[in-house]
Amino acid sequence: MVDIAKRRFFTRKKIDTSQVKLPWVNNLQQFTDLCTRCGKCEEACETRIIQKGDGGYPSVDFTIDECTFCYKCAEICPEPIFNSADTEPWSAKAGISDTCLANNNVECRSCGDSCETMAITFKLRAGGVALPQLELADCNGCGACVSTCPTSSISVSNV
Ligand code: SF4
Ligand code: SF4
Ligand code: SF4
Incomplete structure (x- = not known):
């Protein structure tokens, strides 16, 4: 059983907003609160750039390849983490x-x-x-x- 309150306490301290995590994920606080680290987006990514990052949370790694903005990571995610496809993926x-x-x-x-x-x-x-x-x-x-x-x-x- 995951202790959500405890996880929030530990993850809140670490957020670096300059770091690119995932496309269509603007609110990093909400992301660490809602992401269960199920790994589905990692499996769905067509260029395999989504890897386990800090704390096991998914994060893009451009040293592997590029983001094609295919939106597959967002489509497969069971949680309400990603913004809609018609918005800007990131800044x-x-x-x-x-x-x-x-x-x-x-x-x-x-x-x-x-x-x-x-x-x-x-x-x-x-x-x-x-x-x-x-x-x-x-x-x-x-x-x-x-x-x-x-x-x-x-x-x-x-x-
Ligand atoms: S939009 Fe596509 S290429 Fe970019 S991180 Fe998501 S699954 Fe990977
Ligand atoms: S790819 Fe070549 S030109 Fe471009 S930043 Fe790297 S070293 Fe410089
Ligand atoms: S748009 Fe061009 S400069 Fe910008 S990240 Fe992609 S390849 Fe690099």
Whole structure:
């Protein structure tokens, strides 16, 4: 028997709202209160990016693959956790760190090649290789750029 009150007490302290958990799950407090950690969304995810995260709660891992926004995780979930499919899945956006190869003058355009929305483009500059430019307004937080980056320079978080 799960002691809900006890679980809430322990989970409430840990919530980091910048962390991307699942699409169409905006209220992380409600998520940890209602999620039973049954694992159904993990099994349903077509790109297998839903893994057990902190405390056994499901969480997307973009180092594995991208979110295709297929909504299968939401459809299979027996609890009232996910928002409806006609709403924005999340406010997540990509961010590129200074360890980027191009930033260190090594030619690389992998992230741009993987970005379907063309949020990442490359700007030529004099005396160096082209640098990635991220247009946040065009980024849907799919995470496709994360696993393709050879230097793990891209992360996706809620903004
Ligand atoms: S929307 Fe689809 S691809 Fe994205 S996390 Fe859910 S099941 Fe996986
Ligand atoms: S998260 Fe997706 S949309 Fe955003 S920059 Fe990366 S590949 Fe493009
Ligand atoms: S894939 Fe990574 S290393 Fe390559 S340009 Fe993009 S951020 Fe830089």
